Amino acid sequence: MAQPAMDGTTIAYACLALLAAHLLAKWYMDPLRRIPTVGGPSLPLLSYLAARKFARSSDEVLQEGYDKYQGTAFKVAMPNRWLVVVSGPEGVEDIRRRPDSDLSIVDGFNELFQTELILGKDLNENRWHVDVIKSSLTRNLPSILPELLDELPHAVQDNIRCEDGWAAVNILPTMINTVARLSSRVFVGLPLCRTEPYLRLAIRFTAARMKDANIMKLIPPILRPIAVPFLNNSRSALVEARTFMEPLIQARRADMERFGPDWQNRPNDLLQWYLEEATERGTPDEAVPARVFVTNFAAIHTSALSIASALYDLAAHPESVAPLRAEVEQITTSDGWTKAALEKMWKVDSFLRESQRSKTVARFALTRVATKDMTLVDGTFIPRGTLITAAIAPAHRDQKHYQCADVFDPFRFSRAREETGIGATQAFTHTSGKWLAFGHGKHACPGRFFAADELKALLAYMVMNYDVKLDGTQQRASTLVDAVRSKILVRKRKAG
Ligand code: HEM
Known part of the structure; x- marks a missing residue:
């Protein structure tokens, strides 16, 4: 007996499922996934919520990250990419020295x-x-x-x-x-x-x-x-x-x-x-x-x-x-x-x-792009192409x-x-x-x-x-x- 042909809706669902699987796999393989996210979820698509929060309350989000991850890097979502933020003088000196x-x-x-x-x-x-x-x-x-x-x-x-x-x-x-x-x-x-x-x-x-x-x-x-x-x-x-x-x-x-x-x-x-x-x-x-x-x-x-x-x-x-x-x-x-x-x-x-x-x-100082894979002084691995920076205000209020x-x-x-x-x-x-x-x-x-x-x-x-x-x-x-x-x-x- 001939199998019924897949209808349009089924194809659309299949495509969506493939897209979701692709995004999830990409997210899972992304080395930046291991860096904690501040301001919202880091899951594909949901990270736009984090980006919206960061756009609206950047100072609060950066302060939260600085307080929570004192001395180690965290990341915040921007509409088009992740921004890795170092916290503490050692992280800043690490960027400066490279x-x-x-x-x-x-x-x-x-x-x-x-x-x-x-x-x-x-x-x-x-x-x-x-x-x-x-x-x-x-x-x-x-x-x-x-x-x-x-x-x-x-x-x-x-x-x-x-x-x-x-x-x-x-x-x-x-x-x-x-x-x-x-x-x-x-x-x-x-x-x-x-x-x-x-x-x-x-x-x-x-x-x-x-x-x-x-x-x-x-x-x-x-x-x-x-x-x-x-x-x-x-x-x-x-x-x-x-x-x-x-x-x-x-x-x-x-x-x-x-x-x-x-x-x-x-x-x-x-x-x-x-x-x-x-x-x-x-x-x-x-x-x-x-x-x-x-x-x-x-x-x-x-x-x-x-x-x-x-x-x-x-x-x-x-x-x-x-x-x-x-x-x-x-x-x-x-x-x-x-x-x-x-x-x-x-x-x-x-x-x-x-x-x-x-x-x-x-808001930021020492904003740089990594031209190669590297491990920061706090042990955080960042791949080539990562945008990295230091947040100024939290350092000044420490x-x-x-x-x-x-x-x-x-x-x-x-x-x-x-x-x-x-x-x-x-x-x-x-x-x-400490003074940025x-x-x-x-x-x-x-x-x-x-x-x-x-x-x-x-x-x-x-x-x-x-x-x-x-x-x-x-x-x-x-x-x-x-x-x-x-x-x-x-x-x-x-x-x-
Ligand atoms: C109170 C006033 C100012 C503040 C708070 C300020 C702050 C900054 C900051 C935070 C940076 C980025 C440094 C980094 O990423 O490490 C920067 C870069 C820069 N500033 Fe200023 N700045 C001020 C006044 C000025 C003035 C008056 C000039 C020009 C006469 C100037 C010219 C520049 C230039 C050309 C850069 C880019 C440096 C580069 O490309 O290497 N700034 N400034």
Whole structure:
């Protein structure tokens, strides 16, 4: 007797069963399965629940993993892949020590920002702007400080309007505008740093790049090259950036040719250093605006969030104002507003660092991709291609590293400096396995010394020239997002 032919429903069920078996087998064979998952289930498909939880409550999930697996790695789900997170200083030091040929920062950043597909292979792989920031910008900090200080009052006064007494100020947008302008003074100089549409674009580029990257990550890798032409937010911003910068670059080129290498009055800014580096590398000038804009991407929002958070803390802790004012007044009276004076402002430095500690700006540091199979210091095996990182906030709130870690103690780091006489390890810019605000090791944030000068000068200026307070009805914010979304009351300080 002839067997009845399988109907469509049976075929569909058979296919589904095969797919489920395939996913289960893949999951079972995956070496990452052995690494504990935090935030939800790790089973195929169900792991999307974990990814949803991680997207909505990243900080809570990371803290839970850190507390539960102290010292060993755990993993969290992202929509497109697993992220392995090391916890504890040994895990961080393990990542730091490994060479780029084992753990690739280029691939790590590319995974986060999808740079190669969206902005091109050159920008992703030849990160010479990092070397220029590390060398020229950092070396020239004393000579650019006068420029920064010249811009400071204009940048603040144009963004904080409080001529008639107390004014409610949205701190984050105000500080984004202020920092964009201050940084641009050092990155591209006058008059571009005061050109509103240019500044709007420099600020908008961050959101545009993140939007493109986040959409790209939701698309299966094989289809991404097809999707690229439709993701145009950051590339169109760069086209606009070129139109702003082209006349300036042409004028600089003309002067470079006219005066040659001995050009005495060459501009002392990042654009000039980038142009000189581009000349040496034979890189065309058209590529330089993108370098300035990826620097804006790294510099503006990170620094603005840091100072916005510090200003919130200042308003929430009025008892810190007098010691800060006394320090700034005493040091600037004896040393003037110099780089050496900024170095001596331990309390200002400590305030910024404590603000970073209690409300960390960046979520991850030392994000890398494994280029080979390896076993981490805690015995965790990770296969080639694994995305690995360190979570910053839980390390900064670890009671083992900080006494009364839950308390905002503005001068904990300056006190430690005074008590131990050891300055460098307590400074805002210092990095270690326990202090990750700027990453750690050879790839730690190259702009942190500039950020420290900019933010210390800005905080010192605010303290000396303005009063800040919370509106009496406000609830105290405990997270970075709540703090920087608040309004604080600001007024010009009365003379004397
Ligand atoms: C308070 C402000 C800032 C914070 C919190 C911050 C934080 C960070 C962090 C966490 C990293 C990743 C390090 C790692 O993965 O190990 C990083 C990288 C980077 N930062 Fe910053 N940053 C700040 C300001 C700046 C500024 C002002 C600049 C430029 C002048 C800058 C330029 C960069 C660059 C170019 C990288 C990539 C480094 C590389 O590719 O090797 N950052 N930053």
